[in-house]
Amino acid sequence: MRDSERELATLLxxxxxxxxxxxxxxxxxxxxxxxxxxxxxxxxIDALEIALAIQQKYGxxxxxxxxxxxxxxxxxxxxxxxxxxxxxxx
Amino acid sequence: xSNAWMPLLDLAExxxxxxMQRDGLIGRGQFAxxxxxxxxxxxxxxxxxxxxxxxxxxxxxxxxxxxxxxxGLLPSSGAAGMMDQLAQAYPGAVVLSETAGATTFTxxxxxxxxxLGRLPPVDSDAAVAIAFTSGSTGQPQPQSKTWRALHxxxxxxxxxxxAGLERCSIVATVPAQHMYGLEASIMLPLxxxxxxxxxxxxxxxxMRAALLAxxxxxxxxxxxIHVRALLLSGTRLPExxxxxxxxxxxxxxxxxxxxQVFSAPVLEVYGCSEAGTVATRRTVAGDLWQPLDGIRxxxxxxxxxxxxxxxxxxxxxxxxxxxxxxxxxxxxxxxxMLKVAGKRASLADLTRQLLSIPGVVDGVVFQPETGDxxxxxxxALVVAPHLSESEILGALGRLIDPVFLPRPLRKIEGLPRxxxxxxxxxxxxxxxxxx
Numbered sequence: 001m002r003d004s005e006r007e008l009a010t011l012l013x014x015x016x017x018x019x020x021x022x023x024x025x026x027x028x029x030x031x032x033x034x035x036x037x038x039x040x041x042x043x044x045i046d047a048l049e050i051a052l053a054i055q056q057k058y059g060x061x062x063x064x065x066x067x068x069x070x071x072x073x074x075x076x077x078x079x080x081x082x083x084x085x086x087x088x089x090x
Numbered sequence: 091x092s093n094a095w096m097p098l099l100d101l102a103e104x105x106x107x108x109x110m111q112r113d114g115l116i117g118r119g120q121f122a123x124x125x126x127x128x129x130x131x132x133x134x135x136x137x138x139x140x141x142x143x144x145x146x147x148x149x150x151x152x153x154x155x156x157x158x159x160x161x162g163l164l165p166s167s168g169a170a171g172m173m174d175q176l177a178q179a180y181p182g183a184v185v186l187s188e189t190a191g192a193t194t195f196t197x198x199x200x201x202x203x204x205x206l207g208r209l210p211p212v213d214s215d216a217a218v219a220i221a222f223t224s225g226s227t228g229q230p231q232p233q234s235k236t237w238r239a240l241h242x243x244x245x246x247x248x249x250x251x252x253a254g255l256e257r258c259s260i261v262a263t264v265p266a267q268h269m270y271g272l273e274a275s276i277m278l279p280l281x282x283x284x285x286x287x288x289x290x291x292x293x294x295x296x297m298r299a300a301l302l303a304x305x306x307x308x309x310x311x312x313x314x315i316h317v318r319a320l321l322l323s324g325t326r327l328p329e330x331x332x333x334x335x336x337x338x339x340x341x342x343x344x345x346x347x348x349x350q351v352f353s354a355p356v357l358e359v360y361g362c363s364e365a366g367t368v369a370t371r372r373t374v375a376g377d378l379w380q381p382l383d384g385i386r387x388x389x390x391x392x393x394x395x396x397x398x399x400x401x402x403x404x405x406x407x408x409x410x411x412x413x414x415x416x417x418x419x420x421x422x423x424x425x426x427m428l429k430v431a432g433k434r435a436s437l438a439d440l441t442r443q444l445l446s447i448p449g450v451v452d453g454v455v456f457q458p459e460t461g462d463x464x465x466x467x468x469x470a471l472v473v474a475p476h477l478s479e480s481e482i483l484g485a486l487g488r489l490i491d492p493v494f495l496p497r498p499l500r501k502i503e504g505l506p507r508x509x510x511x512x513x514x515x516x517x518x519x520x521x522x523x524x525x
Contacts, residue, residue: 017467020479020498034492041483043492044292045315051293052319061323063299064292 001028004080012076015053016046028076047073060086095211096238098125098153099280106257107285109146110304115285116146122209129154133195137183139163139176140219140267146288147188147197148266149276156218156237157210162186164221164267167491171443172222179232214238221269223363233269233363239400240277243366246383247273248282250370251357252309255331259304260286261297262311269363270336274311284309294325307331314340317348317356330354335373336361339420345373360420365396365405369418378417387411387418428457428468428494435494440468444496447485449477452505455496456518469522470496473504498522 001009005028013021018040031039033047042050050073051062060083062069072082104119116124128150132138138155140162142148155162163183165172176183185194212218217234252258262275279286287304291297297320301308310333317335320327321344330352335345336359345356360379361367368387369379381387386397387407394407410421428435440455453472472482479499487495506517 017497020500034487038484041487041492041495043495045493048292048315048319051295052322055294055323061295062293063295065289065296065299 001026002080004084005076008080008083009076011053011057012040012050015049016042026076028080031075032073032079050079054083058083058087094214094238096214096241098122098156098209098212098237100283101209106283108279109149109288110259110285111144111146111288112303116288121146121149124150125153125157126209128197129157132158132160133184134158135160135182135184137161137163137180137220138195139165139173139183139185141165141185141187142197142266143290144188144288145262145266145275145286145290149280151186151197152219152276156212156216159213159216161217161234162219164219164272166222166267167493169489169491171489172491212237214241219272221267221272221363235272235366236400239366240273241281242384242400243273243382244277244279244281247278247359247367247370248284250380250382251278251332251334251359252282252284252307255307256283258282258284258307258309258331259301260284260309260311261291261300261304262286263291263297263316264311264313264337265290268337269366270359270361271311273361273367274334274336274359294320294323298325298327301328301330309334313337314344317344321347321351327352332357334359340373342373349374362405362407365398365401365407368396368407377419378414379420380417387413389413435490437468440470440490440494440496443489444470444472444482444486446489447474447477447482450474450482454505454518456515458519458522459515467497468494469518470499471502471505471518471521472499474501477501 006023009023009026033042047064054060054062068082072079099118099122101118101122105117107115108118108121109116132154138160140148140151142151152162163176163180165176186197187194188197214237216236218237219235221233221235223231223233260275260279262271264271264275266272266276275286278284287300289300291300297310301310306329308328308330310330312333312335314335317340332355333348333352334357340358348356356373358371358373359367360369367382368385369381371379384399388395388397389411394409394411395404396407397404412419412421428437437455437457441453444450444453444455451473453470455468455470458469474482479501483495483499500522502521
């Protein structure tokens with residue numbers, strides 16, 4: 001796992017109260033939403049919390065209605081890359 | 091009840107906008123045309139599931155079904171388990187959605203101009219929609235709604251919450267399938283002559299963009315979770331005429347802060363799926379709720395009842411009320427209902443679903459005591475020697491709305507049932523901490 005992925009995973013675990021989740025067991029390509037068996041099993045309320053946490057930490061505003069956000073929410077890797085790209089562009 | 095007919099929609103001013111989409115406005119006349127065209131194409135079945143996500147498509151289906159004398163089912167989630175239950179309870183029900191699927195009837199807005207004023211009236215006492223609640227038995231309970239009742243609440247809500255305002259622009263963050271969403275984001279614009287944003291903005295920046303796209307006076311229909319997110323993010327919204335919140339109590343400090351930040355009154359709606367909206371209040375003005383016009387509340391022994399001329403009979407409430415003149419105070423919940431962002435479930439039902447998973451020997455879903463009530467999720471303790479925690483969560487995720495997935499869910503050796511077979515919450519709390 002990249003350092004940037006580790007950092008964002010730590011942020012998500014804190015923001016979403018997922019204290020049972022071990023960082024070293026996270027697959028950065030696993031889906032964030034939907035099936036709790038193979039991925040994170042997050043839902044729309046978590047999405048709002050993630051958007052808030054990312055805005056507070058990185059100053060990046062997310063829009064749920066953007067196709068880019070939908071793609072960014074596919075996995076931890078995709079989200080890290082998207083936030084980095086938005087910060088570089090800002 | 092009498093077989094009274096009433097118009098579906100006031101078409102006196104067909105060009106007044108009713109929906110705003112990203113690609114433009116839909117006027118009342120254009121909407122009526124789309125409804126008439128859809129009503130002609132709908133399959134002939136007594137029941138149809140209205141899964142449409144945009145408020146425009148949802149409303150087209152609601153009205154087209156009413157014209158056809160059919161009934162729309164409004165499931166609180168599209169979770170596979172809920173859909174299976176509905177398919178069993180309403181055999182042959184058609185699924186109506188904007189997204190195409192093998193078993194889905196696709197809703198689109200094709201259709202010509204309506205011959206204005208000629209939209210046929212609807213039977214005001216027929217059930218046009220059925221919402222679902224988690225009843226005290228733990229099984230989802232159907233709640234029939236007539237066009238008369240829905241239209242009445244929409245008109246009264248408009249007069250109460252948007253008094254003195256005309257042609258408001260409404261942006262809502264709640265789904266239309268939820269009773270609050272149905273009344274405040276669909277019936278309120280339909281009956282009150284307002285315009286509503288068709289989409290459902292999820293994040294603060296989406297809410298800002300939607301509000302900016304619409305003209306003043308602007309109204310945000312939302313929940314405490316979204317108000318909290320708006321305040322924490324520091325999002326600057328365009329000028330609001332008012333902000334309406336429901337689904338859970340809004341902490342008075344948060345209401346105070348929101349009134350200052352957005353320079354607008356923050357109004358709360360109290361209701362339930364059985365009765366719809368019961369009362370409203372301006373949170374900063376105090377803890378008394380004012381019943382809607384035509385609604386009367388009563389406490390009888392330990393039971394609280396709602397009477398309304400648009401209701402078929404008195405509706406018992408899940409909350410304990412203290413009545414003061416015409417108004418009332420909420421003293422607390424009478425049961426184990428769980429509400430998260432406009433969705434409801436009972437802990438009893440969640441426990442029942444947990445126990446239905448093969449390999450789960452015993453278990454309980456309960457509400458842990460934490461500091462932050464608003465984001466509170468249920469927790470679960472499970473006895474399942476041959477399943478992992480993620481396997482249990484995976485199985486549960488196919489049965490219930492993910493909003494209610496227990497967090498944390500912990501495996502233990504056995505549940506500490508006391509002598510009467512009950513599970514004291516303090517014991518559960520300790521086990522959760524130790525597990």
